[in-house]
Amino acid sequence: MKKITIGDASRQSGVKVPTIRYYESIGLLAAPSRSGGNQRSYEPADLRRLVFIRHARELGFEVDAIRTLLTLQDDPHQSCASADAIAKARLADVEQRIRSLMALKVELETMVEGCGHGRVDQCRVIEVLADHAQCTHSHH
Amino acid sequence: MKKITIGDASRQSGVKVPTIRYYESIGLLAAPSRSGGNQRSYEPADLRRLVFIRHARELGFEVDAIRTLLTLQDDPHQSCASADAIAKARLADVEQRIRSLMALKVELETMVEGCGHGRVDQCRVIEVLADHAQCTHSHH
DNA sequence: CTACATCCTCTAGCGACTAGAGGTGCAAGA
DNA sequence: TCTTGCACCTCTAGTCGCTAGAGGATGTAG
Structure with missing residues (x-):
């Protein structure tokens, strides 16, 4: 499997690179694994999460609201x-x-x-x- | 003439006290004279300026735009x-x-x-x- | 004279990023 | 193999328009 760099994640999700790091820093996106020289390596699930976040932000949801929506998405039986x-x-x-x-x-x-x-x-x-x-x- | 304290200015203009001081700090409102123990003392013209600013802010004008509008108001022949x-x-x-x-x-x-x-x-x-x-x- | 409200300055925080400094990693061409 | 050059890393500070709080001085009413 090919590794997804933060740049790829940015292009594929439409979320800017510094913003992805920012989302990680505030705990909206889990810290990904690092490969080789300390560089972030994302999974397809992370990309889906980023798209979800971007879309919610475009709809004007605040980060706190998105946090709640994400936990709901993680547990579909609620x-x-x-x-x-x-x-x-x-x-x-x-x-x-x-x-x-x-x-x-x-x-x-x-x-x-x-x-x-x-x-x-x-x-x-x-x-x-x-x-x-x-x-x-x-x-x- | 009675002296207008920052509290009076706030009540009469509808701009909160810390916001008035903030406007002074960013040069949107001229620093007023001080009376007695270093307290700000405003003139009626300051109140009109504050109302102007408040109204413009309510209409969504940015502080920079208000700055321009205020200089225009100051020179009515332009x-x-x-x-x-x-x-x-x-x-x-x-x-x-x-x-x-x-x-x-x-x-x-x-x-x-x-x-x-x-x-x-x-x-x-x-x-x-x-x-x-x-x-x-x-x-x- | 004593409360107590109001005033003062200063610094830090809000939300959601964005910009920049200063350094490291990595892939491709000469 | 070396070098070029982009993408990556962390960290700090800045954006906007305030707002909150600390810690102290002043002014006024009873």
Whole structure:
């Protein structure tokens, strides 16, 4: 069997080399065996784990949540209630973020549209920032 | 005129006390005069600046962008092209974020809906994370 | 005068990496 | 065989925008 170096693992998983070492240092990925001159040598299972982690990070899961998801994956006979709860919490968070970003978008659009491209003292961008009362939304 | 302590400034601007000191340390807010036993004493103009900063932060502007916006505000005869550009860049960023969060939401919803609340080996949450090919969207 | 809140400075920590220094290992071409 | 040059190693420090805490000084109310 050919040995998988950290560089190969990086290319095959899409996780950068220093990030792989970082994941090892925080215990998200088990330390692999070393071959020859102290170089890390990975197994296919490690690659799958890295892809899992990358995908979860792309979905915005925090490292702690991923830690839990990984232990669940390691023991497939457990109830998946925890995984479900984590995903639901993340979904709620994403929905909340979308709501505030939408409000923010409206506010920024008003600012940009109101800018007459003249001097700063007529600029709505600066004006709105200086005087919160001018906001269309007052939720923040 | 009564002296405005850092605590008053905090209450009136909505910026926390350590954050005000932090803003001073990074040069976002000028160091105020000190009165008596070395305590900071603010002017009304400082309060307006703090509100400006807080509002800009709430809109997601980075400290560097705020620095530029503040220098623009200080010189109202300048062209507001920079302010406009900063706000437009921020708007584009917000729109991009909304788009990716929407895609993410769809993916999370699929995961959560697909969870049969049984054991982990039938859980779609874990499954989707382990195998990226199962994503409805493939942009990431 | 005594509490007690508020202020001061300074350092360290958060999350999730990223960058760089300074050194070793390894495979391929001359 | 030697050398070139990339990939690897460890370690520390930096990123961003704060936040927390230690340890001490000051200000105010009763």
